[in-house]
Amino acid sequence: MRVKRFAFIAFLGVLMMFLGIVHFTWQESLLDLFLEIIHSTAYFAIPKWISGSLWFGTGLAVFLLGLRWMNRSMLSAITDPGSVSKQVYIRRRLEAGTRIAALGGGTGLSRVLRGLKAETANVTAVVAVTDDGGSTGRLRNSFGVPAVGDLVDCLAALSETEGLPELMEYRFQRGDELKGHTFGNLMLVSLSELNGDFAHAMRRANQVLRLRGAVWPASFEAAKLWAERSDGTRIYGETALREQPGRLVRAGLNPSGVAAMPEAAQAIQRAEIIVLGPGSLFSSVIPSFLPQGIQAAIQQSRARLIYIANIMSERGETEGMDVFDHYQAVVQHLGRKPSVVLVNVAPLPEDILRRYKAEGQVPVRFTPAKFEGQGVKLITQDFLEPGFAQHDPSKIVKALMGLK
Structure with missing residues (x-):
């Protein structure tokens, strides 16, 4: 040398x-x-x-x-000496990136995060924690913690450590007690037990996982989701929503005074852009801003509020609802209008339509005329990922970055 x-x-x-x-x-x-x-x-x-x-x-x-x-x-x-300066440049560009708070849950939020982390290191995920099915439901019942599954997906999405996403999302296939659980779910529960409460567990996870951004639960309390149908029937528990077909009109948390994760509310207050969705309207998007403090932070924020409309309807949640109905449900529960709505207008292939129809799902209808007089900017384009009925993260991020 x-x-x-x-x-x-x-x-x-x-x-x-x-x-x-x-x-x-x-x-x-x-x-x-x-x-x-x-x-x-x-x-x-x-x-x-x-x-x-x-x-x-x-x-x-x-x-x-x-x-x-x-x-x-x-x-x-x-390392290659020429790559060092490039890495430093990329790091500085990302650290100077737009401050974005992304709210939701499920696969929709984690996919958007994977796209956003290529543009900014100042992205914060605020994740709904009301899921009560599968591994998450078992851990909720056993340890009294909020839902950890979607948090793990978001932590994996923002991780910069090679191999960590695969480890976090690894699901045990055997063992009476371990089968069905993911490594990440067990890790968060272990941190909660080690640190004494779930809030400290999430702070520790953000410190040790080398994230490009941050991931916070909307609340550190294990609240339960409830929802009402148009006939007044109230359903308790997220998994119960999909057991019967129909359309929901209202949702809330039990107990109603659930406190927000302080870091989540602070991230929203600092954000330049707040993104809602994509994700299941009543079981991911709306629950992410129901805790006290989250809703107030969004209402008081001067950041641009963006809603990403779903491509497909959700069985037991949004059957018969069009894009404008989704938008109105957000406004009703949040108390603030999104200033921008992203809508996919690309047609879906017939084979995909048939597959989703067999599961009781159809494309969400879109009628632009319904938005007249709402003061909303509609961004309508092809947001589809080829071969799937879901959003392409790169297309979503390109549209979001164009709004700066």
């Missing part, structure tokens, strides 16, 4: 700077002959301050050059 050679060059530079300094402190009685030589005045009458400056300046240049070569030589052993 030639480190010793470059270190010697840097040492020569230091020596030359020392000789330059000596010119300014030279007394006639001190090494007269040697200093006459380095003073270079045997044949040329150069003032000492000039020759001293030349020695010092040349020495400084030689020292810096040797130091630069030495650093490049050592860095070449671990």
